[in-house]
Structure formats: C-alpha cells, structure tokens
C-alpha cells in the first residue's frame with residue numbers, strides 16, 4: 001500500500017482550502033450575551049405612545065410587544081442602537097417623571113455605571129411614568145450546552161443550531177469515526193489527544209513489534225502519513241488540527257472548544273508532506289481513502305460508521321479560474337468508499353466562483369460551501385453545481401497546532417461541520433443505507449442549516 005511509483009501518471013495537486021490564518025478573536029462570556037438593541041421594561045403606567053424619540057439624542061425607542069403576563073414589555077432601539085447607549089435616557093424618563101427605577105439589573109448597571117451619577121442633563125423630563133424594572137433581553141442558547149468555556153467564540157455552533165441538535169444526539173449512541181484526510185492532526189493537543197480517546201487507535205498494530213496486522217504499514221497506531229510513509233501523522237501546518245477540532249474536539253470536558261460531534265473519533269490521514277506541506281497528490285488521496293475503507297471493514301465494532309472529510313481540492317486559491325480535470329483513480333476510490341457505506345464530504349473551494357472543483361464535485365461527494373456571520377454566502381466560497389450544502393466558514397475558531405486556539409476562514413472549516421453532523425445522524429442510525437444517507441444529508445439543510 002502507499003506505492004507512489006505511478007504518481008507522475010495521475011498526479012494532480014490538491015491544495016488546502018483555507019485562507020490566511022487569523023489571529024485569536026476575542027472571547028465573549030456566553031451568558032453575558034444579550035440582544036444588543038432590546039430592553040425589557042416594566043411600567044407602572046404604560047406610555048400611550050408606542051414610539052418615542054428621546055429628546056436631545058435622536059434615539060428612537062419603540063414598543064415591540066407585551067411579554068408574558070407580569071406587565072413586562074419588550075422595547076427596541078431603532079437603528080440597532082445599543083442598550084448601553086440608551087439606558088441613561090430610559091432612566092431619565094423615569095426620574096424626570098418624578099419616579100425612580102426601583103431596580104436595574106446589575107448587568108445594566110455595570111454597562112453604564114450607577115444611575116445616581118447621572119447629570120441634570122440626563123434628567124430631561126419625559127413622559128410618562130416609568131417604573132420599576134429594566135433589564136436586558138438575554139439571549140440563551142437553546143438546547144444542550146457543553147461546559148467548554150470558549151464555545152462563545154464558536155459562532156458556527158449557534159448558526160448551525162448545534163445546541164438544539166445536541167439535545168437530541170451528541171454522538172454517543174453508536175461509534176462513528178471521522179477520517180481527516182489533511183495535513184495531519186496534532187494528537188498531543190488537549191482537544192485531540194489520543195489519551196482522551198479522541199483519536200482512533202489501531203488495536204491490531206500497537207507501537208513496536210513490527211507490522212502486526214500485516215497491512216504494509218508498521219505501527220499505524222494513530223492514523224498514517226501517506227505523504228512521508230510513516231506512522232507519525234502529526235500536523236505539518238495546523239490546518240488538519242483545526243479541521244479535526246471543528247468536527248470532534250473533546251467536548252464537555254471543561255476545556256477550550258466544542259466539536260460539532262462530541263463523541264466521534266478522529267482518524268488522522270496525512271497526505272501533505274512535511275516538506276512544504278502545501279500540496280498533495282492524487283496517489284496519496286486514493287491510498288488514504290482505501291485505507292479508511294479497509295479499516296472500517298476490518299475494525300467494524302470500534303470504528304463504527306466512517307465519514308471521510310477532505311478539506312482540500314483543485315483548484316486551490318492560488319489557481320482560481322483554472323480547470324481541474326477529473327481523476328479516474330480518485331473517482332474509483334470514492335465509489336469504493338460509498339459502496340462500503342463510507343460517507344465522503346469535501347470542501348467546495350475558495351475561489352468565489354461556480355467552476356468545477358474536485359473532489360467536491362465528484363458524484364456521491366457531499367460538497368460544502370461557506371456562509372459568513374450574517375448567514376450569507378461567504379465572498380470566498382464557491383457555489384453552484386457540486387455545492388450540496390453550506391455551513392459557516394468565516395473565522396471558525398478551534399484548536400491550533402502546538403496547543404492553544406485560533407481561527408481561520410475557508411470552506412475547509414465548513415466541511416468538517418457537515419461531516420460531524422452527518423456523524424451525529426449515523427450515530428443514531430448506524431444501519432442507514434447509502435441512499436438513506438443522501439436523504440439525511442438533504443435533511444441536514446433544515447435541521448442543522450448546513
């Protein structure tokens with residue numbers, strides 16, 4: 001296995017589908033989050049008008065609706081003004097009416113300091129009598145929330161409604177393994193450590209003692225490096241580590257980030273060589289796919305259902321506009337995977353066009369494009385034929401090579417969300433047939449908004 005003698009005959013370089021790494025993005029405490037332009041107010045005497053413009057500020061505030069039966073109303077600031085900006089004026093409405101806010105929640109108080117410090121200018125008289133309570137409109141995630149402290153930086157989890165999905169399944173029902181065909185995986189990272197069981201380990205070929213399972217790979221204990229032909233599949237760049245953590249970081253472990261799939265194991269299949277670590281060959285892609293398929297049949301009980309993620313493709317970002325012809329060897333390997341019930345997911349590419357990208361556009365491969373924080377197609381994302389789904393791809397936060405955390409953008413980081421979500425479904429329905437998987441992938445569009 002792993003014979004690269006014919007590489008030249010079908011060499012077709014594949015490139016990583018990520019953009020320039022971004023620096024760490026700020027962390028926000030999840031439960032400090034609130035709807036920025038909304039405030040809940042309880043009046044003693046509700047104002048007749050449903051819209052006011054606060055004098056001297058130009059800030060308009062309007063009533064949205066009554067909330068519950070306790071006398072609370074939801075008010076919204078026009079033009080997306082922030083609550084912190086308007087709070088003094090809301091308070092002034094009360095004080096100017098000869099009343100006082102008897103209670104202001106501590107978070108609002110912290111946002112704008114003590115109301116007692118307000119100046120006369122702030123106390124411009126305003127009708128009507130305001131009263132009693134004002135508080136932020138908190139935004140709680142709906143569903144099951146893991147205790148990983150950095151999840152507030154993982155905006156994609158909210159966008160794909162992972163919390164709601166986790167209410168139903170976290171990947172614990174039946175084993176699922178995600179084969180990450182990439183630059184390798186940092187298996188010493190706390191989120192991806194083999195010690196925590198995140199990395200699938202080969203019971204048939206423990207370290208030392210030669211190639212006990214006689215598959216031609218000595219000590220393929222924790223994946224395999226097809227580019228350099230050795231059992232050390234650690235990451236040569238950082239790309240594969242982020243991809244793996246987005247899919248299945250160690251989750252609900254009180255540390256760092258959460259994976260979309262809490263329980264799936266990762267199989268690191270490295271196809272980018274340590275030298276350069278920027279291009280991969282069809283020969284290694286084919287060998288890696290076949291190896292994943294072989295493992296899934298040789299170790300059915302521990303691997304469970306296998307999902308292959310390929311966050312790579314042709315053309316890469318540096319060759320946008322060029323035509324990448326199909327590779328029959330790759331297509332054959334993907335057909336073999338599908339025939340064995342192995343799901344294949346690939347990034348759709350970062351050229352921002354609709355040209356063909358492989359392997360994403362091969363028949364049977366779930367191609368995944370990227371959306372940004374406003375749920376629009378990311379400017380870099382490819383689209384059109386071959387883009388079966390979209391998932392967040394801008395500033396995706398996860399594990400960094402060598403420890404720590406960072407964010408990166410690209411369809412590379414959309415694909416593992418789809419792979420992991422498919423893995424959640426396969427954990428519930430391990431006997432799903434190939435046809436059923438395709439249907440379920442379509443359903444993901446609704447349940448996970450991929």
Ligand SMILES: [Ca+2]
Nearest residue numbers: 205211217220
């Ligand atoms: Ca072996």
Ligand SMILES: [Ca+2]
Nearest residue numbers: 205206208210
């Ligand atoms: Ca061995």
Ligand SMILES: [Ca+2]
Nearest residue numbers: 225228230232
């Ligand atoms: Ca190696």
Ligand SMILES: [Ca+2]
Nearest residue numbers: 148250255257
């Ligand atoms: Ca974690």
